[in-house]
Amino acid sequence: MDxxxxxxxxxxxxxxxxxxxxxxxxxxxxxxxxxxxxxxxTGVVAAGGREMVDGFxxxxxxRGFQSGGRKVEIVVEDDASNPDTAxxxxxxxxxxxxxxxxFGNLLANTGLAVAxxxxxxxxxxxxxxxxADDLTQRNRIxxxxxxxxxxxxxxxxxxxxxxxxxGYRKVATISQDYTFGHEQCGGFCxxxxxxxxxxxxxxxxxxxxxxxxxxxxxxxxxGADVIFCMETGADAARLMQQYASxxxxxxxxxxxxxxxxxQSVIRTMGDEVEGVVxxxxxxxxxxxPRTKEFVAAYGKKFSKLPSLYGxxxxxxxxxxxxxxxxLNGATADREAxxxxxxxxxxxxxPLGTTVKLDAFGNPIYDVAIxxxxxxxxxxxxxxxxxxxxxxxxxxxxxxxxYMKQPPYSREFQGIKKS
Amino acid sequence: xxxxxxxxxxxxxxxxxxxxxxxxxxxxxALVFAVLPLLLPTYQxxxxxxxxxxxxxxxxxxxxxxxxxxxxxxxxxIFGVSTYVVVYWTAHMGGSPYVGAGVGILAAxxxxxxxxxxxxxxxxxxxxxxxLALGMxxxxxxxxxxxxxxxxxxxxxxxRPSALADGFSFYYxxxxxxxxxxxxxxxxxxxxxxxxxxxxxxxxxxxxxxGYNVPAHLFLAFTVSGxxxxxxxxxxxxxxxxxxxxxVGLSQSVEGLLMAITGGVGTLFGAFIGSFAIIGxxxxxxxxxxxxxxxxxxxxxxxxIFAPEGILxxxxxxxxxxxx
Numbered sequence: 001m002d003x004x005x006x007x008x009x010x011x012x013x014x015x016x017x018x019x020x021x022x023x024x025x026x027x028x029x030x031x032x033x034x035x036x037x038x039x040x041x042t043g044v045v046a047a048g049g050r051e052m053v054d055g056f057x058x059x060x061x062x063r064g065f066q067s068g069g070r071k072v073e074i075v076v077e078d079d080a081s082n083p084d085t086a087x088x089x090x091x092x093x094x095x096x097x098x099x100x101x102x103f104g105n106l107l108a109n110t111g112l113a114v115a116x117x118x119x120x121x122x123x124x125x126x127x128x129x130x131x132a133d134d135l136t137q138r139n140r141i142x143x144x145x146x147x148x149x150x151x152x153x154x155x156x157x158x159x160x161x162x163x164x165x166x167g168y169r170k171v172a173t174i175s176q177d178y179t180f181g182h183e184q185c186g187g188f189c190x191x192x193x194x195x196x197x198x199x200x201x202x203x204x205x206x207x208x209x210x211x212x213x214x215x216x217x218x219x220x221x222x223g224a225d226v227i228f229c230m231e232t233g234a235d236a237a238r239l240m241q242q243y244a245s246x247x248x249x250x251x252x253x254x255x256x257x258x259x260x261x262x263q264s265v266i267r268t269m270g271d272e273v274e275g276v277v278x279x280x281x282x283x284x285x286x287x288x289p290r291t292k293e294f295v296a297a298y299g300k301k302f303s304k305l306p307s308l309y310g311x312x313x314x315x316x317x318x319x320x321x322x323x324x325x326x327l328n329g330a331t332a333d334r335e336a337x338x339x340x341x342x343x344x345x346x347x348x349x350p351l352g353t354t355v356k357l358d359a360f361g362n363p364i365y366d367v368a369i370x371x372x373x374x375x376x377x378x379x380x381x382x383x384x385x386x387x388x389x390x391x392x393x394x395x396x397x398x399x400x401x402y403m404k405q406p407p408y409s410r411e412f413q414g415i416k417k418s
Numbered sequence: 419x420x421x422x423x424x425x426x427x428x429x430x431x432x433x434x435x436x437x438x439x440x441x442x443x444x445x446x447x448a449l450v451f452a453v454l455p456l457l458l459p460t461y462q463x464x465x466x467x468x469x470x471x472x473x474x475x476x477x478x479x480x481x482x483x484x485x486x487x488x489x490x491x492x493x494x495x496i497f498g499v500s501t502y503v504v505v506y507w508t509a510h511m512g513g514s515p516y517v518g519a520g521v522g523i524l525a526a527x528x529x530x531x532x533x534x535x536x537x538x539x540x541x542x543x544x545x546x547x548x549x550l551a552l553g554m555x556x557x558x559x560x561x562x563x564x565x566x567x568x569x570x571x572x573x574x575x576x577x578r579p580s581a582l583a584d585g586f587s588f589y590y591x592x593x594x595x596x597x598x599x600x601x602x603x604x605x606x607x608x609x610x611x612x613x614x615x616x617x618x619x620x621x622x623x624x625x626x627x628x629g630y631n632v633p634a635h636l637f638l639a640f641t642v643s644g645x646x647x648x649x650x651x652x653x654x655x656x657x658x659x660x661x662x663x664x665x666v667g668l669s670q671s672v673e674g675l676l677m678a679i680t681g682g683v684g685t686l687f688g689a690f691i692g693s694f695a696i697i698g699x700x701x702x703x704x705x706x707x708x709x710x711x712x713x714x715x716x717x718x719x720x721x722x723i724f725a726p727e728g729i730l731x732x733x734x735x736x737x738x739x740x741x742x
Contacts, residue, residue, distance in 0.1 A: 087660060095585075112572070112574060112660075113662065411565070
């Protein structure tokens with residue numbers, strides 16, 4: 001071996017040694033319960049990802065990082081809002097850090113990638129944020145459970161029913177053009193048209209649209225009784241701002257998917273958000289004592305009102321904690337662990353009501369129709385104005401029959417021809 | 419027109435074969451990749467698999483950037499087309515993964531041929547921009563053609579052949595495939611055809627006046643490079659069992675190019691070093707900080723200042739100087 005090859009090979013070996021080093025110490029079976037949390041800490045939805053981790057940690061801090069008599073250790077990984085990275089991080093958590101379960105992810109594509117991976121190896125994976133319909137419907141994976149989460153089309157259905165009760169008969173929709181939008185709009189349109197309503201028009205715009213005026217102009221002239229919007233993040237903020245500056249606010253009522261008026265969006269906004277109505281499981285302005293307690297504790301810790309992300313991860317952690325108690329924290333038998341999660345009822349969550357899972361691993365909620373109003377501190381928040389008890393992801397349909405219809409897409413919105 | 423990529427490393431004088439030194443280095447490199455998985459836990463084996471797959475992509479980029487003097491920004495898209503086709507073929511049509519890989523590579527080659535027809539008229543920055551635009555078209559189609567590509571959510575399924583289900587045997591399958599592909603590429607760039615490409619890189623007008631059909635050579639080089647990128651894409655489909663628009667996105671093309679540059683443009687096997695450095699650092703640095711992208715950025719700046727010819731290029735130059 002000459003000098004150069006020697007240098008080259010020893011450099012390579014040294015590099016490998018450094019890469020491998022952090023993993024040398026492996027966990028023992030009797031050690032702590034290890035939970036791998038993936039959240040987008042960089043990339044387009046980093047703000048939400050940060051709140052996910054905050055909510056999750058907040059729960060375990062309150063419990064002193066203990067569950068069922070065992071210590072709980074949390075390993076956080078950044079999925080970078082990218083499905084390939086998410087997949088890589090899931091591999092690291094499972095194969096390297098030897099976690100007992102995976103938790104989290106925000107964007108549907110990251111969650112679907114990870115779900116496909118755990119399908120192969122059986123690691124329990126809990127998704128309080130990922131709302132992609134089919135994960136708990138047509139393509140259900142047994143070890144993927146939506147603790148304290150929801151399916152995209154679950155909540156727009158009671159909202160559509162509420163709209164019909166208000167006497168609205170004609171709707172126009174505007175939504176981001178991707179699966180999460182197609183599913184939420186589909187849920188709304190199907191229930192709305194089956195109840196006798198009409199869809200006058202649907203507009204799909206790309207993510208990160210800065211100028212909504214072409215859409216708003218057309219929306220204004222359709223003669224709709226109500227407009228349904230499905231937006232997330234900055235798009236939601238811009239839509240509501242431009243809706244108000246177009247003079248449509250107060251003219252045509254605006255209803256939407258719950259992301260539109262999530263705290264992560266309206267926290268920094270002004271009067272333009274007032275009066276928007278959405279349907280959700282959680283309303284931070286509810287006067288339920290448990291909700292009040294959680295909102296106060298969260299506010300004390302982070303000086304802001306909790307968003308969907310903080311709430312969901314907090315409640316998801318609670319769900320797992322409750323499921324581990326009867327097992328004395330034993331996670332080694334995955335079958336028993338998953339079965340325990342499935343039969344655990346979430347009692348003490350910030351919702352203040354009891355939540356059960358359906359047979360597909362998706363929770364059944366008392367859904368609140370909530371409206372954005374100003375609270376005593378001058379901040380805007382969501383206050384429940386009506387309630388739909390026990391809404392499952394299948395609404396009033398029989399699950400078998402329902403799953404025979406195609407998944408929602410731009411082409412299929414479940415609109416009933418009258 | 420100046421190429422946007424630093425000048426390729428000077429080639430060793432005896433160009434037809436490989437010096438004993440270089441052969442020794444290649445043997446050691448191959449040995450490292452062959453033995454390492456035996457020493458590493460499974461997660462690192464999956465990282466090494468990724469290193470090998472991306473090295474093929476970076477070598478494909480190097481055929482154009484290093485040997486032909488045309489820096490492409492569409493190879494992520496060509497790579498991804500193959501990945502999409504393989505996943506679609508196996509997961510949605512229920513086909514065999516081996517046939518799927520063939521179809522995927524064919525599709526990637528086809529896309530590369532179409533891109534080549536459009537792009538070979540240009541050079542320098544215009545080539546860069548045109549290939550960038552072509553890559554973005556593929557990305558846009560994958561994002562919007564929801565009924566086929568699954569849109570933002572992408573496609574999933576069990577793609578990897580069941581015989582290679584565990585990471586260990588899959589690694590060695592990839593290792594063998596990559597070794598064959600790397601040898602083919604090495605033969606390709608050393609062939610008379612490859613030497614003609616280098617002639618075109620150095621002086622297009624001279625090659626034309628010597629009677630070479632420059633556009634035909636460029637077209638073939640582009641298509642062959644796309645074929646190899648397609649192989650990498652097919653392997654990636656089996657590796658990930660998943661594909662989404664980020665696989666065909668601009669960042670994928672840039673990553674391939676950065677690996678080629680880091681290793682050394684015009685060195686071919688430098689791609690392995692580049693791929694190892696970038697993927698390794700990504701995984702190592704992200705253990706300690708979520709600002710790992712800044713660290714990578716700083717590393718590129720340092721490489722551009724101190725080793726603009728890439729790591730392998732720098733080593734070669736160092737050796738050449740010592741010999742003098």
